[in-house]
Amino acid sequence: MAQKPSIPKGTRDFTPVEMARRNYIFDTIREVFSLYGFRQIETPSLENLSTLMGKYGEEGDKLLFKILDSGDFLRGVDPALIEAGDCPRLAAQLCEKGLRYDLTVPFARFVVMHRQELQFPFKRYQIQPVWRADRPQKGRYREFYQCDADVIGSTSLVNEIELLGLIAEVMKRLKINVTIKLNNRKVLAGIAELIGEPDKIIDITVAIDKIDKIGLDKVNEELASKGIGDEAISRLTPIITIGGTTAQRLEQLGELLAASETGSKGVEELQTVLAGAMRMGLGEMVELDVSLARGLNYYTGTIIEVKARDVEIGSITGGGRYDNLTGVFGMPDVSGVGISFGADRIYDVLNALDLYPATITTATKILFLNLGEAEEVRSMEYLMAVRAAGIPAEIYPDRTKMKKQMNYANAMAAPYVGIVGESELAEGKLTLKNMSTGEQKVVTIEEAIKELA
Amino acid sequence: MAQKPSIPKGTRDFTPVEMARRNYIFDTIREVFSLYGFRQIETPSLENLSTLMGKYGEEGDKLLFKILDSGDFLRGVDPALIEAGDCPRLAAQLCEKGLRYDLTVPFARFVVMHRQELQFPFKRYQIQPVWRADRPQKGRYREFYQCDADVIGSTSLVNEIELLGLIAEVMKRLKINVTIKLNNRKVLAGIAELIGEPDKIIDITVAIDKIDKIGLDKVNEELASKGIGDEAISRLTPIITIGGTTAQRLEQLGELLAASETGSKGVEELQTVLAGAMRMGLGEMVELDVSLARGLNYYTGTIIEVKARDVEIGSITGGGRYDNLTGVFGMPDVSGVGISFGADRIYDVLNALDLYPATITTATKILFLNLGEAEEVRSMEYLMAVRAAGIPAEIYPDRTKMKKQMNYANAMAAPYVGIVGESELAEGKLTLKNMSTGEQKVVTIEEAIKELA
Numbered sequence: 001m002a003q004k005p006s007i008p009k010g011t012r013d014f015t016p017v018e019m020a021r022r023n024y025i026f027d028t029i030r031e032v033f034s035l036y037g038f039r040q041i042e043t044p045s046l047e048n049l050s051t052l053m054g055k056y057g058e059e060g061d062k063l064l065f066k067i068l069d070s071g072d073f074l075r076g077v078d079p080a081l082i083e084a085g086d087c088p089r090l091a092a093q094l095c096e097k098g099l100r101y102d103l104t105v106p107f108a109r110f111v112v113m114h115r116q117e118l119q120f121p122f123k124r125y126q127i128q129p130v131w132r133a134d135r136p137q138k139g140r141y142r143e144f145y146q147c148d149a150d151v152i153g154s155t156s157l158v159n160e161i162e163l164l165g166l167i168a169e170v171m172k173r174l175k176i177n178v179t180i181k182l183n184n185r186k187v188l189a190g191i192a193e194l195i196g197e198p199d200k201i202i203d204i205t206v207a208i209d210k211i212d213k214i215g216l217d218k219v220n221e222e223l224a225s226k227g228i229g230d231e232a233i234s235r236l237t238p239i240i241t242i243g244g245t246t247a248q249r250l251e252q253l254g255e256l257l258a259a260s261e262t263g264s265k266g267v268e269e270l271q272t273v274l275a276g277a278m279r280m281g282l283g284e285m286v287e288l289d290v291s292l293a294r295g296l297n298y299y300t301g302t303i304i305e306v307k308a309r310d311v312e313i314g315s316i317t318g319g320g321r322y323d324n325l326t327g328v329f330g331m332p333d334v335s336g337v338g339i340s341f342g343a344d345r346i347y348d349v350l351n352a353l354d355l356y357p358a359t360i361t362t363a364t365k366i367l368f369l370n371l372g373e374a375e376e377v378r379s380m381e382y383l384m385a386v387r388a389a390g391i392p393a394e395i396y397p398d399r400t401k402m403k404k405q406m407n408y409a410n411a412m413a414a415p416y417v418g419i420v421g422e423s424e425l426a427e428g429k430l431t432l433k434n435m436s437t438g439e440q441k442v443v444t445i446e447e448a449i450k451e452l453a
Numbered sequence: 454m455a456q457k458p459s460i461p462k463g464t465r466d467f468t469p470v471e472m473a474r475r476n477y478i479f480d481t482i483r484e485v486f487s488l489y490g491f492r493q494i495e496t497p498s499l500e501n502l503s504t505l506m507g508k509y510g511e512e513g514d515k516l517l518f519k520i521l522d523s524g525d526f527l528r529g530v531d532p533a534l535i536e537a538g539d540c541p542r543l544a545a546q547l548c549e550k551g552l553r554y555d556l557t558v559p560f561a562r563f564v565v566m567h568r569q570e571l572q573f574p575f576k577r578y579q580i581q582p583v584w585r586a587d588r589p590q591k592g593r594y595r596e597f598y599q600c601d602a603d604v605i606g607s608t609s610l611v612n613e614i615e616l617l618g619l620i621a622e623v624m625k626r627l628k629i630n631v632t633i634k635l636n637n638r639k640v641l642a643g644i645a646e647l648i649g650e651p652d653k654i655i656d657i658t659v660a661i662d663k664i665d666k667i668g669l670d671k672v673n674e675e676l677a678s679k680g681i682g683d684e685a686i687s688r689l690t691p692i693i694t695i696g697g698t699t700a701q702r703l704e705q706l707g708e709l710l711a712a713s714e715t716g717s718k719g720v721e722e723l724q725t726v727l728a729g730a731m732r733m734g735l736g737e738m739v740e741l742d743v744s745l746a747r748g749l750n751y752y753t754g755t756i757i758e759v760k761a762r763d764v765e766i767g768s769i770t771g772g773g774r775y776d777n778l779t780g781v782f783g784m785p786d787v788s789g790v791g792i793s794f795g796a797d798r799i800y801d802v803l804n805a806l807d808l809y810p811a812t813i814t815t816a817t818k819i820l821f822l823n824l825g826e827a828e829e830v831r832s833m834e835y836l837m838a839v840r841a842a843g844i845p846a847e848i849y850p851d852r853t854k855m856k857k858q859m860n861y862a863n864a865m866a867a868p869y870v871g872i873v874g875e876s877e878l879a880e881g882k883l884t885l886k887n888m889s890t891g892e893q894k895v896v897t898i899e900e901a902i903k904e905l906a
Contacts, residue, residue, distance in 0.1 A: 005504055005562040005782045008550050011497035013563055015570065016577070019493040035840050037817040037847025040472040044464030044596050045498065045552075045582065046518075051458055065499075068519045068548055070586040074538050082535060085527050094547075095521055097461050099498075109458040110466055117468065119864040121850055124469070129498065133523040143497050156850035158829065165837070279830065280837060329458045364490040376611065377732065384618070384733060387488050394490025397574055397609035411572040 010134070010142030022347060024360050026127060028173050029147050029341055036166045038125040038149045043106040045129070049098045055105045055328065062088070063132045065142075066095035099131040103148045103340070104325075111152065112329040120153030127343075139313075139348060150338030152325060157269060159337045160302045160321065161276030167306055167317055167339060168282050174346065175355045177309040178316070180277075180285050183292035184270050185299050185320070187253065190263015191239055191290075194256070195232040203228070205293035208240055212291065216241065239290065246274060246288045253290070269301060298322050304339060308349045316345045364392040365452050366416040366432075367409045370399050375420045382418060382430060382445045389449045409435065416452060463587070463595030475800060477813050479580060481626050482600050482794055489619045491578040491602045496559040498582070502551045508558045508781065515541070516585045518595075519548035552584040556601045556793070557778075564605065565782040573606030580796075592766075592801060603791030605778060610722060612790045613755045613774065614729030620759055620770055620792060621735050627799065628808045630762040631769070633730075633738050636745035637723050638752050638773070640706065643716015644692055644743075647709070648685040656681065658746035661693055665744065669694065692743065699727060699741045706743070722754060751775055757792060764805045769798045817845040818905050819869040819885075820862045823852050828873045835871060835883060835898045842902050862888065869905060 007013065014022060033040070046067065053061055073094050081090045100106055103126045111118065127147045136142055149166065151159040164180060171178045188208075192201040203226040207219045214222075219240070220233050239256055242249045250271055257263030270288065277286045292303055294315075301321035308316055319339030326334045350356055366386060368379040379395055386393040396405045409417050419431040424442065432448045433440035443451070460466065467475060486493070499520065506514055526547050534543045553559055556579045564571065580600045589595055602619065604612040617633060624631045645654040656679040660672045667675075672693070673686050692709055695702045703724055710716030723741065730739045745756055747768075754774035761769055772792030779787045803809055819839060821832040832848055839846040849858045862870045872884040877895065885901045886893040896904070 005565055006501060007497055007504075007562075007566070008499045008501055011499055013497070013567065014495040015567065016492035016494060019495060023493070034817075035843070035845050037820075037845060039469035040476070041469060042467040042472060044460055044466070045584070046461045046464055046596060048459060048461055051460075062523070065523075066521045067552075068521045068544055070515070070518075072538070072540055073544070074535070074540060082527070085525070087525050087527060090527070091521055099520075109460070112458055113460070114466065114468065119861060121861075123847070131499070143499060151850065154850040156823075156852070158823070158833070158848060158850040161833070162848070162850070169840075276833070279833065364487075367490075370609075370611070380611070380614070380729070380732065387622075390488070392488050392490060394576070395611060395615070397604065397607040397611040397615070399609070408572060408574075 008142070010136030010140075012141065012143075020360050021350065021356055022343070024356060025174065025343055025346055025350065026145075026147070029170055029343070030125075030127065032166055032170045032173065033125040033147075033149050035169070036123075036149075036162060038123045041107075041110060041124050041126055042128060043100070043103075043110055043126070045100055045131075046097045047100055047106055047109070049092065049095060051109050052098050052101055052105060053092070056101055060101065063134055064101055065099040065131045065133050066091050067097040067099070068094055069096055100128070101132060102130050103128060103146045104338075107148070107150065108326045108329060111334065112326050112331045115331065121151050121159075122153055123149070123151045125149040139345070141344065145343040147341040147343050148338055150336050152334055152336030152338075155335050157272045157276070157302075160273045160304075161280070163304070163319065163337060163339050164273070164277045164282060164286060165280050167304070168280070168285060170317075170341065171306070174350065176316070176346070176349055176353075178285060179287060179307050179309055180282070181289035181292050181305045181307065182270060182273065182286055183289055183303040184266035185301055185303060186262045186266030186269065187257065187290065188266075188293060190257045190260035190266055191236065193260045193262060194239075195228075195235045197228055197232050200226060200228055204236070205291075208291040209293045210291075211240055242290070246286065249288050249290075250274065253288075266301075273302060294318055294320070300324075300335075302337060311349050311352045313345055313349060313352075315342070316349060317341045361413065363413045363415065364394045365414070366391070366393045366418050366448075367405075367412065367414040368393070368395040368418040368420070369402060369405045369409075370396045371402065371419070371421050372399060375422075375425055378425055379418065379420045379430075382420065382448070385445050386418075386449055386452065389453060391449070391452050418448065461595065463589030463593075465594065465596075473813050474803065474809055475796070477809060478627065478796055478799055478803065479598075479600070482623055482796070483578075483580065485619055485623045485626065486578040486602050488622070489576075489602075489615060491576045494560075494563060494577050494579055495581060496553070496556075496563055496579070498553055498584075499550045500553055500559055500562070502545065502548060504562050505551050505554055505558060506545070509554055513554065516587055517554055518552040518584045518586055519544050520550040520552070521547055522549055553581070554585060555583050556581060556599045557791075560601070560603065561779045561782060564787065565779050565784045568784065574604050574612075575606055576602070576604045578602040592798070594797065598796040600794040600796050601791055603789050605787055605789030605791075608788050610725045610729070610755075613726045613757075614733070616757070616772065616790060616792050617726070617730045617735060617739065618733050620757070621733070621738060623770075623794065624759070627803065629769070629799070629802055629806075631738060632740055632760050632762055633735070634742040634745050634758045634760065635723060635726065635739055636742055636756040637719035638754055638756060639715045639719030639722065640710065640743065641719075641746060643710045643713035643719055644689065646713045646715060647692075648681075648688040650681055650685050653679060653681055657689070658744075661744040662746045663744075664693055695743070699739065702741050702743075703727065706741075719754075726755060747771055747773070753777075753788075755790060761802045764802050766798055766802060766805075768795070769802060770794045814866065816866040816868065817847045818867070819844070819846045819871050819901075820858075820865065820867040821846070821848040821871040821873070821883075822855060822858045822862075823849045824855065824872070824874050825852060828875070828878055831878055832871065832873045832883075835873065835901070838898050839871075839902055839905065842906060844902070844905050871901065 077093045192198045207222045211219050242252050254267040299320035300323040303320040305315045306317035321337040323335050370376050417433040424430050429442050530546045582598050645651045660675045664672050695705050707720040752773035753776040756773040758768045759770035774790040776788050823829050870886040877883050882895050
């Protein structure tokens, strides 16, 4: 009996038109990665669960897609776990492998396994899908692409500046107006230190992160509710309400944090990175955002987040510096800095603003009609000549009614149709029809190729 | 405690050099697919197991990677199955989704789900990984890429001819000498009919398939052991030992199969396809192979198999015509013809014969050294100018010893190194060092870009 097919929720098919658009995004990112000297790697979709588990927190462990072992997967499984219905621990016995959850952990694993072959600093990029057993919702998928670039084995801030240039170049090519928000983990640490609550940095930054949404009063309420004293809160206020240009705000921040060695270091790093960005002409695009607090458990220096200016959507790119990428795999002290382009959100932005160039098309340049046996043979000769000139071309395979073939040409958005009928056959020519103007003329194949090229 | 990381057996990491080589293959195939008017689609890695199960035979079902359901996967599981240790049936209750096993079944599912949006004939290509829980061995992986092109909704043999042209173009661009072997399922059916054993077609073709390896006598022995009578075997002998050119052999085959309507139809189809291939100049490459019997349960007309001439390796591309792609999903009578490039075997062939063009490289064109603070600033200006000209370039991020930086340039195989030291800084120039000749000269950035371009 025939079954009505479907696909798992949170996953998508991509039609030719969607693929052309996605390829435009991926190709643009890939080209800029390469222009900036990053080298591509790929890792397997399947990783050992021992590599993945415990790297994304307890919540992350639950969101890993786990692969049921092949064959007799019940062998060696503890019956007590089945009895108790202990699914998490049972899963660990039933499954040895899981699907990649992000590109960072596999990259860390890659670096450790290939350390002898790699030259440091190692600049790698990686564009591959990742999988998360998240609750699917608008704009959130269970299978989606990440596009990551990282430089590891170098502490130089030149890398941060280079990554800002790279982001700006990608966004310029995609015609997306963006703001690149910058912060530094050390500044946040300095703030926590200064107000005498170094242990509460997470609470503080989570609250600061909300300032744009809920305002200062509510942030202060939230800080108080976390047990942060009035004095600390009042010391915090001038910091999170600094005004002026990015350069001015950085200067004030430097003064406010002068007593904190870590905080001062953070301000200094930000100043270096900003100066580099200014020299690259990115001054208008880059701004300091002290409330930026992403990836706090992970980042140790620069924090980067990119927002599209003309669409309401979350961050479309983000990244930062980390100090211990590979420690968990036995290779300590590997510092690096990386960014990740959110291809799916960028796709949504380009769709929302209709930013695709007109040249993106799935269509061949010319479709030859198929009007009879001898005509087909001649058309296929012409077809090969057109392709030999590097021009995508096809022939309608069946000798059906001309109207049906023209409908196909229209549906495929073919810019030209080539027609070889009886008279063209006799003349050694073809009729070349321009599908947008409707104009048609009888030409030699050489003339046709000249027009198509 | 740090863990020593590993990857699941049968999977691979790809380093930058390997990626550059693989991209060369994929890009070549993609470009030719596009030149021939095929349009790209992608489907999710995860499919519902109901889509996948039963499509690849009992053995295939076992080789599917199944995803353990999230959350409380024991709910609703029949305890008797656990008791009995019935892993196959238990897997079906524990898992709703599985990883794509090939590109054909997902494509069929795609066509049925998107039938309203698609224009037929639909020419699609798809380049994605597939997963099989096979026993890993040399050249066989658990995760590998397939590169498929299919035309569906057209019975015209123009499609077969086009696919032969496409294969030849890909192999020409990759510089692989190939033989394209052709057969037709109807010819095989005609043979079985003619010798009076229409039910034994599988046995017959399996035996015929071995003729190159074990010779006629052993094939006949095998046929006899399958219960095929002496008379049938003696009628078969002239067919499988036909000599001469492909055209001659086809003519003889036509005579021998004249009594079989199906067989004659098969010969006629082969003659049409061969005539088309000859017109495209592929006569030397294409040959009839009556022992070719791949995908018998699936193919209904043309059968195609491509062998590399200069390397001992299995078929590197294959395909054929089928008549019922989507029937199992409730959409009958969809005829099509397709081919699949074996990217991993093609990779092995190119490696074995060292066929990669010298222009394939992972390196940037120029690495700027980093010799001091002011020098770094100037070098980064030059760097941006070089990139603005579309030339991949990078700067060594750290201000370390020059020797270390030159070692890096060598390891990266950078063709040029750009040096801005004190004197270059004063002169407003840079030293451009050609790393293969060792030659170095002091030039302006404009002169450098001219040389690099």
